[in-house]
Amino acid sequence: MQKPTVYLVPSLLDEKGIHTIPPYVVDAIQNCQCFFVENERTARRFLKQLWKEMVIDDYEWFVIHKTESDAVNSFKQKLKEGKNIAIISEAGCPGVADPGQLLVAAAQEMNIEIKPLVGPNSILLALMASGMNGQQFQFLGYLPIDIQQRIQSIKTLESESKKKNCTQLFIETPYRNNQLLEIILKTCHPSTLLCLGVDITGEKEWIKTKSVEEWKKEKIDIHKRPAIFLLLAK
Numbered sequence: 001m002q003k004p005t006v007y008l009v010p011s012l013l014d015e016k017g018i019h020t021i022p023p024y025v026v027d028a029i030q031n032c033q034c035f036f037v038e039n040e041r042t043a044r045r046f047l048k049q050l051w052k053e054m055v056i057d058d059y060e061w062f063v064i065h066k067t068e069s070d071a072v073n074s075f076k077q078k079l080k081e082g083k084n085i086a087i088i089s090e091a092g093c094p095g096v097a098d099p100g101q102l103l104v105a106a107a108q109e110m111n112i113e114i115k116p117l118v119g120p121n122s123i124l125l126a127l128m129a130s131g132m133n134g135q136q137f138q139f140l141g142y143l144p145i146d147i148q149q150r151i152q153s154i155k156t157l158e159s160e161s162k163k164k165n166c167t168q169l170f171i172e173t174p175y176r177n178n179q180l181l182e183i184i185l186k187t188c189h190p191s192t193l194l195c196l197g198v199d200i201t202g203e204k205e206w207i208k209t210k211s212v213e214e215w216k217k218e219k220i221d222i223h224k225r226p227a228i229f230l231l232l233a234k
Contacts, residue, residue, distance in 0.1 A: 004079050006107045007032060007086045008100065010093050010119020011046055013226065014202030018049050020120040026050050028117055033083040034060040036075060038090040038099050046088070065090075068102045075103050079112055091226075093121050097141055097171065122228050123169055126197030129207040130167070132232040137167035143180070150180075154187045154231075161192075162233035169230050177222040180229065181215075188212045188231070195230035198222050 007028040010021065029051060037043035040063050044056050060078070064071045064087075078085055087094045087103055093116075094100030107114055123139050140157070144150045157168045172180045184194060190213035197207040209230075210218070 002082055003113065004082050005031070005084050005113045005115060006079070006104070007084070008094050008104070008114065008116040009086045009088045010117055010121070011043070011088050011091055013091050013120045013122055013200050014205075016203060017120065017201040020201050021050060022118055025117050025119065028115065029054070029086060031084050032059070032086040034062065034078045034085045035088060036062045036064050036071060036085060036100075036103055037088045038065040038094075039063070042090060043088045064099045064103065068099050072102055072106050076106055076110065079107065079110060093119060096121060096123065097139065120201050122171075122197060122200045122226070125200050126195065126207055126228045126230055127167065127169065129197065130195040130209050130230050130232075132167040132193065132195060132209065132230055133165055134167070136165060137169060139169045141170065142172065143170055147183070150183060151187050154184060157231060158188050158192055158233045161231055165232075167230055167232050169228060171228050174222075174224045174226055177225065177227050178220075181220060181222065184229070184231070185212055185216055189233065190216075191234045193232045193234060195232075196220070196222065197228045197230070198225050200226070200228070202226075 009025060040061050047054055062071050062074050087100045089098035089100055092098060095104050104114060127134055127137060143153050161168050192212045193209055194212055194215055195209040199205045
Protein backbone atom coordinates (compact mmCIF):
# COMPACT_ATOMS: atom_id res chain seq x y z
CA MET A 1 0.00 0.00 0.00
CA GLN A 2 1.34 3.40 -1.01
CA LYS A 3 2.02 5.81 1.83
CA PRO A 4 -0.59 8.58 1.94
CA THR A 5 -0.08 12.33 1.72
CA VAL A 6 -1.98 15.16 3.43
CA TYR A 7 -2.43 18.30 1.33
CA LEU A 8 -3.18 21.62 3.03
CA VAL A 9 -5.27 23.36 0.38
CA PRO A 10 -5.65 27.16 0.44
CA SER A 11 -9.13 28.50 -0.26
CA LEU A 12 -10.47 31.86 -1.38
CA LEU A 13 -10.48 34.99 0.76
CA ASP A 14 -12.95 36.50 -1.68
CA GLU A 15 -15.39 34.54 -3.86
CA LYS A 16 -14.13 36.30 -6.98
CA GLY A 17 -10.48 35.66 -6.17
CA ILE A 18 -10.12 32.34 -7.98
CA HIS A 19 -7.07 33.77 -9.76
CA THR A 20 -5.20 33.72 -6.41
CA ILE A 21 -5.11 29.92 -6.35
CA PRO A 22 -2.04 28.48 -8.15
CA PRO A 23 -2.67 25.84 -10.86
CA TYR A 24 -0.70 23.19 -8.98
CA VAL A 25 -3.44 23.11 -6.33
CA VAL A 26 -5.66 21.37 -8.90
CA ASP A 27 -3.03 18.66 -9.34
CA ALA A 28 -3.07 18.04 -5.60
CA ILE A 29 -6.87 17.88 -5.48
CA GLN A 30 -6.93 15.36 -8.32
CA ASN A 31 -4.58 13.19 -6.26
CA CYS A 32 -6.90 13.03 -3.23
CA GLN A 33 -9.64 10.62 -2.26
CA CYS A 34 -10.87 12.31 0.94
CA PHE A 35 -11.64 15.88 1.90
CA PHE A 36 -11.74 17.20 5.46
CA VAL A 37 -13.37 20.62 5.24
CA GLU A 38 -14.66 23.38 7.48
CA ASN A 39 -17.82 23.87 5.39
CA GLU A 40 -18.79 21.15 2.94
CA ARG A 41 -21.08 23.30 0.78
CA THR A 42 -18.49 26.06 0.40
CA ALA A 43 -15.67 23.59 -0.23
CA ARG A 44 -17.64 21.74 -2.91
CA ARG A 45 -18.42 24.97 -4.74
CA PHE A 46 -14.79 26.10 -4.48
CA LEU A 47 -13.44 22.83 -5.86
CA LYS A 48 -15.87 22.88 -8.77
CA GLN A 49 -14.57 26.35 -9.63
CA LEU A 50 -11.04 24.98 -9.72
CA TRP A 51 -11.83 21.72 -11.47
CA LYS A 52 -15.11 21.80 -13.39
CA GLU A 53 -14.93 18.12 -14.33
CA MET A 54 -14.79 17.00 -10.70
CA VAL A 55 -17.52 14.50 -9.76
CA ILE A 56 -18.17 15.56 -6.19
CA ASP A 57 -19.92 12.34 -5.10
CA ASP A 58 -16.91 10.23 -6.06
CA TYR A 59 -15.06 11.46 -2.95
CA GLU A 60 -15.39 11.07 0.80
CA TRP A 61 -16.31 14.20 2.76
CA PHE A 62 -15.80 14.99 6.45
CA VAL A 63 -16.70 18.24 8.22
CA ILE A 64 -14.22 19.51 10.85
CA HIS A 65 -15.83 22.81 11.92
CA LYS A 66 -16.55 22.76 15.69
CA THR A 67 -16.03 18.99 15.77
CA GLU A 68 -12.38 18.93 14.79
CA SER A 69 -11.39 16.65 17.65
CA ASP A 70 -14.17 14.20 16.68
CA ALA A 71 -12.88 14.15 13.10
CA VAL A 72 -9.38 13.09 14.16
CA ASN A 73 -10.33 9.41 14.46
CA SER A 74 -11.86 9.36 10.99
CA PHE A 75 -8.84 11.21 9.67
CA LYS A 76 -6.43 8.67 11.15
CA GLN A 77 -8.48 5.77 9.79
CA LYS A 78 -8.41 7.14 6.25
CA LEU A 79 -4.65 7.59 6.47
CA LYS A 80 -4.31 3.98 7.64
CA GLU A 81 -6.30 2.99 4.54
CA GLY A 82 -3.62 4.73 2.47
CA LYS A 83 -5.87 7.50 1.17
CA ASN A 84 -4.58 10.93 0.24
CA ILE A 85 -6.40 13.69 2.11
CA ALA A 86 -7.00 17.37 1.45
CA ILE A 87 -7.76 19.73 4.32
CA ILE A 88 -9.66 22.88 3.36
CA SER A 89 -10.80 25.71 5.65
CA GLU A 90 -13.51 28.27 4.94
CA ALA A 91 -11.09 30.99 3.83
CA GLY A 92 -7.33 31.23 3.47
CA CYS A 93 -4.97 28.57 4.78
CA PRO A 94 -6.04 25.64 6.98
CA GLY A 95 -4.44 25.59 10.41
CA VAL A 96 -3.74 29.34 10.39
CA ALA A 97 -6.53 31.11 12.28
CA ASP A 98 -8.76 28.33 10.92
CA PRO A 99 -9.47 24.66 11.74
CA GLY A 100 -7.04 21.99 10.66
CA GLN A 101 -4.20 22.05 13.16
CA LEU A 102 -5.44 19.03 15.13
CA LEU A 103 -5.57 16.95 11.97
CA VAL A 104 -2.11 18.07 10.92
CA ALA A 105 -0.79 17.25 14.40
CA ALA A 106 -2.25 13.76 14.10
CA ALA A 107 -0.58 13.32 10.71
CA GLN A 108 2.73 14.46 12.16
CA GLU A 109 2.41 11.89 14.96
CA MET A 110 1.81 9.19 12.33
CA ASN A 111 4.86 10.34 10.33
CA ILE A 112 2.68 11.12 7.31
CA GLU A 113 3.96 13.40 4.54
CA ILE A 114 2.31 16.83 4.70
CA LYS A 115 2.31 19.25 1.79
CA PRO A 116 1.27 22.86 2.55
CA LEU A 117 0.19 24.50 -0.70
CA VAL A 118 0.73 28.15 -1.61
CA GLY A 119 -2.31 30.42 -1.63
CA PRO A 120 -3.87 33.62 -0.25
CA ASN A 121 -3.29 34.43 3.41
CA SER A 122 -4.65 37.72 4.74
CA ILE A 123 -2.12 37.83 7.60
CA LEU A 124 0.94 37.85 5.35
CA LEU A 125 -0.63 39.89 2.55
CA ALA A 126 -1.67 42.65 4.97
CA LEU A 127 1.72 42.63 6.70
CA MET A 128 3.50 42.87 3.35
CA ALA A 129 1.43 45.92 2.36
CA SER A 130 1.38 47.66 5.75
CA GLY A 131 4.89 49.09 5.84
CA MET A 132 5.11 47.88 9.43
CA ASN A 133 7.77 45.69 11.03
CA GLY A 134 7.86 42.38 9.16
CA GLN A 135 10.85 41.13 11.16
CA GLN A 136 8.99 40.91 14.44
CA PHE A 137 5.23 40.44 14.60
CA GLN A 138 2.57 38.33 16.26
CA PHE A 139 -0.92 37.27 15.25
CA LEU A 140 -3.42 37.19 18.09
CA GLY A 141 -6.63 36.04 16.43
CA TYR A 142 -9.74 37.49 18.06
CA LEU A 143 -9.60 39.94 20.95
CA PRO A 144 -11.92 39.49 23.96
CA ILE A 145 -15.59 40.32 23.34
CA ASP A 146 -16.11 41.96 26.75
CA ILE A 147 -15.61 45.70 26.29
CA GLN A 148 -13.40 46.27 29.34
CA GLN A 149 -11.29 43.21 28.62
CA ARG A 150 -10.98 44.33 25.02
CA ILE A 151 -9.81 47.81 26.01
CA GLN A 152 -7.25 46.33 28.38
CA SER A 153 -6.08 43.90 25.70
CA ILE A 154 -5.55 46.72 23.20
CA LYS A 155 -3.61 48.74 25.78
CA THR A 156 -1.40 45.73 26.48
CA LEU A 157 -0.81 45.10 22.78
CA GLU A 158 0.11 48.72 22.21
CA SER A 159 2.51 48.72 25.15
CA GLU A 160 4.20 45.50 23.99
CA SER A 161 4.41 46.81 20.44
CA LYS A 162 6.24 49.93 21.55
CA LYS A 163 8.57 48.04 23.88
CA LYS A 164 9.50 45.35 21.33
CA ASN A 165 8.94 47.25 18.05
CA CYS A 166 6.52 44.43 17.24
CA THR A 167 3.63 44.53 14.76
CA GLN A 168 0.43 43.23 16.34
CA LEU A 169 -2.13 41.60 14.04
CA PHE A 170 -5.70 40.62 14.96
CA ILE A 171 -9.11 40.04 13.42
CA GLU A 172 -12.77 40.44 14.26
CA THR A 173 -16.09 39.02 13.15
CA PRO A 174 -17.05 41.30 10.24
CA TYR A 175 -20.26 42.60 11.83
CA ARG A 176 -18.23 43.89 14.79
CA ASN A 177 -15.48 45.58 12.75
CA ASN A 178 -16.75 49.12 13.26
CA GLN A 179 -17.06 48.66 17.02
CA LEU A 180 -13.50 47.35 17.26
CA LEU A 181 -12.18 50.22 15.17
CA GLU A 182 -13.97 52.73 17.39
CA ILE A 183 -12.42 51.25 20.52
CA ILE A 184 -8.93 51.23 18.98
CA LEU A 185 -9.20 54.90 18.03
CA LYS A 186 -10.42 55.84 21.51
CA THR A 187 -7.83 53.72 23.33
CA CYS A 188 -4.55 54.03 21.45
CA HIS A 189 -2.02 56.86 21.46
CA PRO A 190 -2.43 59.34 18.56
CA SER A 191 0.99 58.44 17.10
CA THR A 192 0.36 54.68 17.05
CA LEU A 193 0.13 53.30 13.53
CA LEU A 194 -2.94 51.34 12.53
CA CYS A 195 -3.25 49.43 9.28
CA LEU A 196 -6.60 48.19 7.99
CA GLY A 197 -6.68 45.46 5.37
CA VAL A 198 -10.18 45.16 3.90
CA ASP A 199 -11.55 42.73 1.30
CA ILE A 200 -8.06 41.40 0.64
CA THR A 201 -7.79 39.79 -2.85
CA GLY A 202 -11.29 41.09 -3.66
CA GLU A 203 -12.38 43.69 -6.20
CA LYS A 204 -12.81 46.30 -3.47
CA GLU A 205 -9.57 45.53 -1.65
CA TRP A 206 -7.76 48.29 0.18
CA ILE A 207 -4.90 48.23 2.66
CA LYS A 208 -4.00 51.52 4.33
CA THR A 209 -1.70 52.51 7.18
CA LYS A 210 -2.23 55.76 9.08
CA SER A 211 -1.65 57.04 12.59
CA VAL A 212 -4.55 56.82 15.01
CA GLU A 213 -4.74 60.60 14.88
CA GLU A 214 -5.09 60.49 11.09
CA TRP A 215 -7.70 57.73 11.18
CA LYS A 216 -9.86 59.82 13.50
CA LYS A 217 -10.27 62.33 10.67
CA GLU A 218 -11.57 59.65 8.30
CA LYS A 219 -15.09 58.28 7.91
CA ILE A 220 -14.58 54.53 7.77
CA ASP A 221 -17.31 51.93 7.40
CA ILE A 222 -16.05 48.34 7.29
CA HIS A 223 -19.22 46.75 8.64
CA LYS A 224 -19.61 43.15 7.43
CA ARG A 225 -16.46 43.36 5.28
CA PRO A 226 -13.61 40.88 5.86
CA ALA A 227 -10.86 42.85 7.57
CA ILE A 228 -7.60 42.46 9.46
CA PHE A 229 -6.13 44.98 11.89
CA LEU A 230 -2.39 45.72 12.35
CA LEU A 231 -0.99 47.90 15.08
CA LEU A 232 2.50 49.31 15.60
CA ALA A 233 3.18 51.74 18.43
CA LYS A 234 5.71 54.55 17.96
